[in-house]
Amino acid sequence: MHDISPTHPRYHSLILRDKMAKAYQEGILADTALIAHGRGEAFDYILGEKTNPPAKKAIIVAIASLLLAENPVLSVNGNTAVLAAEDIVNLAKLIPGARVEINLFYRTPQRVLKVQEVLENAGATGVLGKESDHYLPLEGLEGPRSRAHPEGVHQADVVLVPLEDGDRAEALVALGKKVITIDLNPLSRTAKKSSITIVDNLVRALPLMITEMKNLKRCSRGELEKIVNEFDNDYNLSKTLDIISQHFKRDERL
Amino acid sequence: MHDISPTHPRYHSLILRDKMAKAYQEGILADTALIAHGRGEAFDYILGEKTNPPAKKAIIVAIASLLLAENPVLSVNGNTAVLAAEDIVNLAKLIPGARVEINLFYRTPQRVLKVQEVLENAGATGVLGKESDHYLPLEGLEGPRSRAHPEGVHQADVVLVPLEDGDRAEALVALGKKVITIDLNPLSRTAKKSSITIVDNLVRALPLMITEMKNLKRCSRGELEKIVNEFDNDYNLSKTLDIISQHFKRDERL
Numbered sequence: 001m002h003d004i005s006p007t008h009p010r011y012h013s014l015i016l017r018d019k020m021a022k023a024y025q026e027g028i029l030a031d032t033a034l035i036a037h038g039r040g041e042a043f044d045y046i047l048g049e050k051t052n053p054p055a056k057k058a059i060i061v062a063i064a065s066l067l068l069a070e071n072p073v074l075s076v077n078g079n080t081a082v083l084a085a086e087d088i089v090n091l092a093k094l095i096p097g098a099r100v101e102i103n104l105f106y107r108t109p110q111r112v113l114k115v116q117e118v119l120e121n122a123g124a125t126g127v128l129g130k131e132s133d134h135y136l137p138l139e140g141l142e143g144p145r146s147r148a149h150p151e152g153v154h155q156a157d158v159v160l161v162p163l164e165d166g167d168r169a170e171a172l173v174a175l176g177k178k179v180i181t182i183d184l185n186p187l188s189r190t191a192k193k194s195s196i197t198i199v200d201n202l203v204r205a206l207p208l209m210i211t212e213m214k215n216l217k218r219c220s221r222g223e224l225e226k227i228v229n230e231f232d233n234d235y236n237l238s239k240t241l242d243i244i245s246q247h248f249k250r251d252e253r254l
Numbered sequence: 255m256h257d258i259s260p261t262h263p264r265y266h267s268l269i270l271r272d273k274m275a276k277a278y279q280e281g282i283l284a285d286t287a288l289i290a291h292g293r294g295e296a297f298d299y300i301l302g303e304k305t306n307p308p309a310k311k312a313i314i315v316a317i318a319s320l321l322l323a324e325n326p327v328l329s330v331n332g333n334t335a336v337l338a339a340e341d342i343v344n345l346a347k348l349i350p351g352a353r354v355e356i357n358l359f360y361r362t363p364q365r366v367l368k369v370q371e372v373l374e375n376a377g378a379t380g381v382l383g384k385e386s387d388h389y390l391p392l393e394g395l396e397g398p399r400s401r402a403h404p405e406g407v408h409q410a411d412v413v414l415v416p417l418e419d420g421d422r423a424e425a426l427v428a429l430g431k432k433v434i435t436i437d438l439n440p441l442s443r444t445a446k447k448s449s450i451t452i453v454d455n456l457v458r459a460l461p462l463m464i465t466e467m468k469n470l471k472r473c474s475r476g477e478l479e480k481i482v483n484e485f486d487n488d489y490n491l492s493k494t495l496d497i498i499s500q501h502f503k504r505d506e507r508l
Binding site for chain 2: 031032035036037046186244
């Protein structure tokens with residue numbers, strides 16, 4: 001790949017970019033995954049490449065929801081596995097009863113195997129959504145996106161779906177599930193339709209989720225319920241839009 | 255590639271995405287080109303996927319500058335060739351004395367040949383920057399980005415560099431050239447450092463440039479000079495930022 005100096009102002013972003021390109025060459029990702037990563041780069045750039053207060057808020061609510069869940073599931077696609085397999089596995093281990101399920105938009109047997117390998121190398125056990133696994137269709141969806149493991153997404157009450165496609169996020173909400181997404185585009189359908197939207201970069205949000213998990217584990221069920229009930233996702237999203245709007249308005253970089 | 259219905263609300267964007275993925279598989283593009291395309295998609299999305307008034311303004315000024323140039327050069331990289339080879343060739347044919355030069359960020363002999371082929375299939379003749387061509391270094395740059403053809407970019411007074419990297423745009427300006435860029439990110443270094451920044455999608459801007467070329471060809475030299483001299487690129491860029499800021503502020507899609 002390309003040599004990147006650690007002194008480059010956008011070093012972290014360039015490292016992730018190389019990671020994605022390498023994963024594509026190894027067959028883990030579809031070509032459109034690289035383009036999707038580029039979209040994420042742009043939105044992260046306009047967010048200032050940092051976790052903004054509304055994202056921090058959404059992270060706390062997301063963790064409270066996952067702790068309250070009866071059947072929490074973390075759904076993983078190719079980009080998520082490449083960018084944050086370890087964090088996903090570590091987060092899953094901290095949530096009582098949580099399962100990890102592979103769900104790929106452009107699903108091929110080869111890519112499912114590769115993603116499974118990435119997750120297992122990161123320490124995952126009992127991964128669902130494997131190529132040989134049984135699955136049930138999700139109402140309102142067609143094709144591979146409609147796949148849901150009977151013990152995973154299909155029966156889940158709370159699902160974390162980072163970098164999810166809009167149709168699938170919408171279908172999951174319509175099925176009555178609490179949908180938590182991590183999406184850098186606050187205007188995406190996924191961002192708008194999800195129950196809890198964390199507008200942040202996956203690689204920043206997941207470590208913060210792990211930290212919050214450790215904090216919130218001490219809370220009572222009632223305290224966690226209060227956190228969840230007081231949250232208004234539309235309002236929180238509008239705060240993110242305000243931040244971006246201000247960012248473009250008083251652009252100090254111009 | 256993927257089947258895309260013409261009724262899909264983002265049909266045009268999806269068609270371009272497939273075009274890019276296909277070009278990557280054919281070896282015309284570097285992997286980072288797909289990621290760059292994704293960044294463009296995101297910025298186009300927040301621009302409303304349309305040519306905004308400041309972009310129209312910059313297009314007129316760019317055409318006036320190209321008509322006034324002594325040695326106008328259109329610099330083409332991989333993404334530009336894949337997305338808009340025909341438009342580049344048609345535009346070049348309308349500008350007296352204009353040359354087309356290949357300049358790749360991740361230059362390999364194979365990719366140069368492929369881009370040359372794409373341009374020639376679109377009707378280009380006398381393309382500069384070919385693999386066997388002589389070249390001179392550009393002061394302030396290193397490696398392949400520093401290449402400039404003696405009859406092309408090196409001696410140009412006005413250069414159109416769509417989708418250009420920041421270092422190169424900056425170096426060209428420092429060498430006293432009038433630099434016109436087409437860049438979807440109004441905050442990029444290229445956008446800020448160029449003399450005339452068209453914040454628009456290449457595939458929309460170039461056809462508009464061809465139309466404007468036909469209009470402005472009737473103007474006198476004095477009229478063209480007036481258009482160029484009255485233009486303030488920083489002010490025009492700030493108008494684009496206002497539009498984006500408003501777009502996020504009163505987001506009707508939320």
